[in-house]
Amino acid sequence: MSDTMGALIRDLSDKDRTVRRAAEDGLVALGAQSVDRLLPYVRDTRRDSPRFSAESVLKRLGDQALPRLREIRRHGPGRLRGKALETLVDLGGARVLDEADRRAVERLVRIKLLGELPVSLPLDAGRWLAFPADRLDDAVSALGLHDLRPVTTVLGVDATTRADDAMDFQNSRGEKQRAYRVFITPEFENWRGDPPTGKWRLVWGNSFVDECDGFTLADTLSKRCGEAHFYVIDPYHSGSVWYVARDGRRVRSYGTYDYPEFRGKPLPFEISYIEDAENGLEGEEYAKGVPDAGIAADHLSVEPGPMSAEETRGHGWLATTHPDLPNSHFKGALPI
Template structure:
């Protein structure tokens, strides 16, 4: 692996292929450490070192620069600047100070370590205070490993029923987590948005009660009336009023980028014709109620440093 190229890429655009770190050996890690002497590559080198959980001098961590946290799929938002209380509430330990660039790369790497038993649940990134909110990327070990139970005698040869039972159990645990957090911090939000499909949900708890819960997979179970964070949008499960087959000619006659562009233009045309608003997802709700990770930038008021912290899982 070309270490210099990897660090330059991280320093330039804050992105990288998480799998590129899987096979870094002692020689490559030594080369990364040598780059700590370069002001232009120091943060990138620290990002790699922190991601691989190698020790480093915390005094080298530079001043925070707000960075969009794109492609986030699961995060809590708490209206507090008390980082110690947040760590305690999630049962986290051994916090390591990091910048947003360092935290983002480490969290992305954590999310791609699917080949390990605890590859996606041993480290959580807790952001600095962002416009008065602390974001938590990840969940406690006991929540992550929640499993549902099937009634005795239920046949499930392909594991589908178990999968749905697991999801239902996690929804309950996450709702209870938000309620408990809201008792401590006044409010607690949980956002989920898949970038691989249309899955999305949000929990909004206030002062120990669920003000709103919505999940596109089980809209019939939603809790609470429409929330101000959804104002001006349709919910994802709501049916569009235009006739079935309105896009058939595009899908049959076009492929790739051309089809996508034509589909978008037709969709906008039908929205205007039928006076239909956009459908919201967790990102949209977060943008109106707290902090949308992808909107973080120069105008975001940032206080303190974020940290990488350990859950109860080994890894």
């Protein structure tokens, strides 16, 4: 059997896709006994590593692999314990971990939070919401969030922009539901505005913002928090969107592909850009206002990117949008 398994493992690196697929099928047929031979290749970045085929087999094994992975966590071999932990979370989420492992992960997050400053948020692409930092409880209520957990910014961003951040399930009454993961950032203070814009928290969650509509979410937030913003930076389509809502309604917005592009009266920060455009100091695109979401965010709330320790307070929160689906049910190992 070991010779057969060894041959299948070697075939995972074959240049022929048909051979690789046959090897994957063979290892799946062998069941959990192949787990130990596959784990060394999890997250293996060496050029000739069969990483993706090995991870595919483990994913296809699914629940079959869980007992052996838990056994490795408890009893070793030691060289596989870390990868067993990652694979457990990839296959079933944190809920499939032993209590000791869950406590260890939570403890590691608490330790990382003590020294995570400064933090950084992605700026090159994305969509996010912003609300006044002192209205956290109102924002949580307005967005209908549950199971808030303190997390590092790296973990929160990854959970809501790169990992699976939406999940279909049946609620306690057997009804089909969809839940999302949402990350609320630490407090950020912006001293660059004129006047300074104060302290803000940002909301990240690609599926949440896309499927629940960022404009509607900004309106909903602003009803409870007084003011809220929605921003989009889309370099692929050369698009930019910014939207300001106060007390439940839009007061000003810009969208590259909207018609008209600007709606509402120019806000105070835009006046100098409009005047500079009239005097030839800015491009014609600034003649009616600011068409750049990053510039608007920097004046109105906070522009994502590197955040200094002096401008950052507290930590972020990871939450879900349904009480029947806590964070532990979402699959995928996350960086801390």
